[in-house]
Amino acid sequence: MTLANGNSDQVTNNGDVKKPFKIFVGYDPREDLAYEVCRHSILKRSSIPVEITPIVQSDLRKQGLYWRERNRLESTEFSFTRFLTPYLANYDGWAMFVDCDFLYLADIKELTELIDDKYAIMCVHHDYSPKETTKMDGAVQTVYPRKNWSSMVLYNCGHPKNKALTPEVVNTQTGAFLHRFQWLEDDEIGSVPFVWNFLEGHNKVVESDSTMFPKAIHYTRGGPWFEAWKNCEFADLWISEMQCMEKKKLSTS
Template structure:
């Protein structure tokens, strides 16, 4: 087993509490050390965001993960609006050296045309595939993912993993990226993804599967009341 797990997490200051709650949910259940890599825009000195679309600040920086890992080893990328319900080492154990990436291959039509902060929520091919990525950073096909390359590609190309052959995109069980509200409640969900809105926003505070997020939030604040 690896000595540590590297976990790149999307960070957006507008919902910074979501990042900390997610990290809390990881740490308290992990059986091996986890090295967190927050993808905060101000820290990515070699990458300048030039895309003008997107609902969060890490929508494209997630594709920098292999570059930030020096194209070596493995890493996980996860959106910050998640909660982990099990040991993250269980996901880490699913690594397949034959694959360049492994993702949950969602096939759904959204129930909501708007999401948090009034952002548009449109349907498109491979929607939410890139919100949880098990990255084989050493895979030769991922070596194209330099800052310049990412800056020059449209979102559709990146989020559909168009630089890869389909055979290099491995599949993870859906419980590893379970979409709250979009999917039915699932007590067996391993990573709950609040894709329409983290329960830190009042409009989503009491929506489906929000309790898991609030439970983790309460442990972040434990002892500070």
Template sequence: MTKKLKIFVGYDSREDIAWQVCRYSLLRHTNSDIEIYPLKQKTLREVGLYTRGADSASTEFSLTRFLTPYLGAHDGYSIFVDCDFLFTTDVMTVLDNVDPEKAVYVVQHDYTPANAVKMDAQAQTSYPRKNWSSFILFNNAHPQVKALTPEVVNTQSPAYLHRFSWIDDDNLIGELPRSWNFLVGEYEKPAEVPSAIHYTNGGPWFSNWQNVDYGDLWTAERDMYEQSIRAEKTA
């Protein structure tokens, strides 16, 4: 199976800078020809792929993430990742030990949220398999992933989608090391910098989340991104 990789980053209009820095960190740490796209609900509605009514989800990509393999439109691998991630290593290495018999790979968190609220004063909720869906490596060739059609995404309940009920055998859900979805504020800071840092409760782009673990790394990445934009404009 080819190791072609397409990445769809959840886009929220309130967090444009988070998407930009996530994308920049992905590109800066790889020499591979990866494809990265913002997953914008407005665009998906305009083209008729997302038809659900308005909901009270904390982000605009709460359910559109499950369109990732359909949008990937190839039999390799696709990744969905929340925009509030920072990558510190080559994302292609996540494919090093994948089993083609698995439908998806995720970090299988098992925790109770430490905070009652998260970014921008949004209420924190707790449910089975919470945050499993914030970083999903989809095996697009797998029959149960191919069955995750726009019709399923548009008609099934949020719980059905986020709890991976569309996969009928838990053995088909592969487990990634915690380093690929390290939850800032939920886990103790490890000795080594994680491969993918997830500012799940809020990151430095929010005024009230300036002093989080690894906030300095995100700020440095943002500064590099903004410097690259200025350089492009003066070139």
């Protein structure tokens, strides 16, 4: 767990104490480097205190919070553990879940400024049908309604509807129920601009329109940490971030 700027709390101008914004990142041992780069990219650009926690399936199993058997369609270890975010945040305040295969190019403060308390969750409302039959390191590519909506979600953890996401529900409900947000009504799902979950290989940059440039790139098909995807779009940005991270580690060691 890491706090940006080294502060556990932030004192506002009127003397109120503002808690760090909680960010839960999906973790898979096969993508440890992706997680580290994602984390680094957030911390590097954040102007507000953030608390970053990896969601590690093996730890959740040890704690008795996750016991679901893995099926062949789960491409990562966080396919279902992501939905424990409100529980892990103690059903309090707003928190974000994000897949580890993201690269942040903008200040997370900009994203938090989009938060609207009338919603139970907020995310990018993708209309996405992948052409590939496999992704990442050969995992099966599946197609379903609201695909990729759950890959980056702002959770209003204290919202009454999100209290339905107990460990029991996350371990027993269907993938359709969880990934399609079926515990919510449609009007309880707020929208976030697509640039905060910019799908590599699907969304396109419009050079003449700065509002179309990604603020967070999602290497949903697979990223440069996999040999098969080392030349994917925006690979240079991810590699540059990795090199920056490694340089920083060397300078502080």
